[in-house]
Amino acid sequence: MAKLRTRWLLSILLVNLKNCSAPGPPAAPSRPYCFIPCGERNNCVDIHCSWDTRPDPLTPTNYSLHWEPANTEEGHVINGTSESGIIHREHFSHGELHVWVQAKNQHGSTRSQKAVFHTEDIMKPSPPNVSSSSLESLEIDWISSCDELQPCDVRHRHQAEQHWIEAKDVLHGSYAVDSPKPCTLYQFQVRCSCAKSLRSDWSATHTILSTETALVGALDVWLDCGISHTNSDCVLTWKKLPPSQACGVFLGYEVLLSFSDGVTEWVNMSSTEPAGLLVCEEMQCYFNRSLKLVASVSVAAFNADSSTEPSHLTLTATGKERNDQPIQLQMTEESLNVSWDGGPSLRSEDLKEYVVQYKQAGSLLGRRFHWLRVNTSQTTATFTGEYKKYTPYQVSLFSVSHTREVHHLSSLIGYSVQGTPSTVPALKVSSIGSSHVILFWEPVPLSGQNGLILYYQVIVDSGKKQNVYNVSASPQHQNTTYELQHLSPEQDYEVRVRAVTAAGPGPNATAEFRTSHGEYFAFLLPAVLGILSVVVLCAAAALYCALCEENKACPLFFWEKVPDASNSQILKHMKNQINDPLAWISIPVYEPHPKISLLEVLEAPPSAPSSSPRRTSDPDGSTRPLVRDSPTEDQREDAVSGESHRTDRRYGREEYSKMLDSDEERDREDGWSSTEEEQSPSGYEKHFMPTAYEVQVV
CATH class of the missing domain: 2.60.40.10 (Immunoglobulins)
Structure with a gap:
């Protein structure tokens, strides 16, 4: 039983749904409103009719205007638009008319209610012309198109208001506002009728400024x-x-x-x-x-x-930005909300107010610039307007003291909608080393940022691996440098730099470089040069000593004790050879006619044997000086060879004070006593110091 009842209810519901969804004739239009407009010359001719409709957007509907005189069934019809139609003068006669509208579509037709009127009663005059009568009393006048004075309607309002204040059936052709506000703009409209005619349309709005008074307030x-x-x-x-x-x-x-x-x-x-x-x-x-x-x-x-x-x-206190009062922005395409933390440092007795301003970055001074004054108890400000996408707006916060001094507290760039930035300009690679380089680029210009740049992304690609570094965005006016480290020597790299906003990264700026060779070459080259220098010097010294050994003429500057060369002709000649770098190598020491010394030998008295010069006796008992002839070349070579073979205790050479010339060796061989030799001066003094006798002679 329950199943039969359920099926019955479902069948009824389906039938009703089918009937509801089935298409049908259009909705009936409203009763038509008809009038005969009269111009300035009373040329009242055609009948204008209008009506309201509710058409179905899915089904096309046609509308037609129908009319017939009251005393006959002869009707007329014209096709109209969906909202209005015109009955021309030749299609009707003056008297009572019945007018209606018919709507028809593919599923049927409907008609509106009939409008019944007399053609003389639907005359509609043109709106009157309104003029000012008196500014002091805020009075207006108007002129109607009717032949005789007829009642009119007047309405007025303040310019800032939306609702009208209306006065009906004004007969005297003028109207005045009671107790108008000074310095206020008033708007007026008037409409009139003639005899049994319809009311005219409202006249054009007429504006009047009420009586002047003193200017109020001050400029912002x-x-x-x-x-x-x-x-x-x-x-x-x-x-x-x-x-x-x-x-x-x-x-x-x-x-x-x-x-x-x-x-x-x-x-x-x-x-x-x-x-x-x-x-x-x-x-x-x-x-x-x-x-x-x-x-x-x-x-x-x-x-x-x-x-x-x-x-x-x-103007003298706009000052530098203190940045002790950061601001926060919430920005859309329709509004800008600015907030800050009004800390106790700003809420001083001298603080009068805050000023929040915003400006489209890059615009001319004085243009696209707005500001609001905010009470010290508030920490927010809201602007409304139209804010372009991807366009930077600079928002700034100021404090104003009671002495009218202005302090710039903080600034921030904001965007209603952010986009990806443009390419990073002027990317360069400098200071290329074996393991590091320095990158340089300029910040993206403000006009091309399209959003707040969060950071710059550096991508280093060596072909084998890729490294990515995020570099914080510098202030707008500062360039950016970044050092890449831990690179491989003699390696080709490609570096890409791009700016990143909240909308994503921009296009890459690309540069290529190759690192230099390893840094150990820089230390190896001086070391190699130093070793080669030491080897060359040692080889030169060995060659020099070998030549000295061969020529038996090694200079005496290798000795620890060097006598004064000005007292020896042999040493002077050797000095000249040393100064000439070629002569000491190829030319042996040679003195054509060396004459070492000229000595006068005297008999030494017993009391002073060591201080008397030596002399020799002739067979007749007289004395004469002993003159030594110059030694031969062989004797000189023997003397030099003998001296070179003597060694010092410390340096492998004998002290020069014990060195003797070849003629002194011969004196010993001729029989000079060892006692006299021991009492005589040292070898150095013999060769280079004058004797006491020579000093007395001089």
Whole structure:
């Protein structure tokens, strides 16, 4: 039983769903609204009808306008649009008409209710012309197209309001607003009817400014200093007065410039003058003049009746960015929210307010620049507008003291939507070593960043392996250097550098280089040269000693004790040979006629045997000097050879004080006593020191 009931309910539901979803005739249109528009010359001719419809977007529907006189069944029809139709004058006669609209599609047709009217009652005059009557009383007048005065409707509102205040059936052709607000814009509209005709359309909006009064308030004055925040680059700018404050016909601005040297200057600018010192846009104006050497400014607006209070601003304290108050940004394409932490360091008694500003980076000074003043108790500011994609906006936070000094606290670049950056410019490789190089590149320009650069990515590819390094982004105005280490000597590398934002990395900037040979060559070359120098010097010394051994003429500067060469002709000759690097190698020591000494031998008295010169006796008992002849060449060679074979105890050579010339050797052989030899001076003194006798003779 339950199953039969369930099947029955389901069948009914399916039938209803089928009927609901089945297509049918269109919805019926509304009753048509018809009138005969009359122009300024009362040329009332055709009937204009309109209606409302609810068409089915999936099924095409055709609409037709039907009418017939009240006293006959003869009807007329025309095809109209979906919303209106026109019955021309030749198709109807004056009197009562019945008018309706029919809608038809492929599934059927429907019709609207009939509109029944007399053709004289649907005359619709043209709107009246409205003019001002008195500014003091805020009164208007109008002129109707009717032949005689007929009742009219009047409505008015403030320009900033949306709702109208309406007065009906005004008969005297004028209207005045009671107790209007001063310096307020009012809008008026009027519509009238003629005899039994319809009401006309509303007239065009007529605007009137109420009575002028003194200007209220002061201008909001600020500085657009771009990115540099230096006074010499700043532009003075201010917001226009709102309508509630700019009462009357606005005439212009007055600017007072106070220079650092105490000089002041007044500048008067008319609001109607062509673009010059004063440049105004929709909501703001700026002073198109340099502020170099300007210490403070004062700006006021004026009209024919009065001027606003001067707005003062000190320019000398824009200062350096303290960066002790970082800001946070939340930015979309429709809004910009700025927040900061109002710490106790800023909430001093001298703090008057915060100023938050933003500017499209790269735009001209004074353009695309906005700011808000924020109470000291608040730490957020919100801007609304249209913020372009991939476009940098510089947001800055300032503090203003009661003495009107301005301090720049912090700045930040923000983007509504971020994109990938452009290519890194000017990538170079320098200081190439065997295991390291230095990379250099310039930061991506602000116009090509398309987003906040998080870091730069360095990719080093040697063909065998690839290394990736992330380098923090430097400040915008600083170049970046990075040293690659732990490279292989004599290896080819390719390095790629790209900037990375939140949207991803940009295109690569590529450079190639080859590392130099190993650093051990730099130490090996001096060592090899040093060893070769020592070998050459040793070989030269050995060759030199061999020549000395062969020629028996080795110079005496190898000896520990070297006598004065000026006292020996042999040594002088050897010195000359040493100074000539070729002569001492190839020419033996040779003195053609050496004469070593000329000695006078005297009999030594018994009392002073050691100090008397030696003499010889002739057979007759007289004395004569003993003159030694020069030794022969063989004797010289024997003497030199004999001296060279003597050795010193320390250096393998004998002390020079014991060296004797060849003629002294012969004196010993001739019988000089050993007693006299022991009492005589040393060998050095014999050769080079004068005797006591020679000193007395001189």
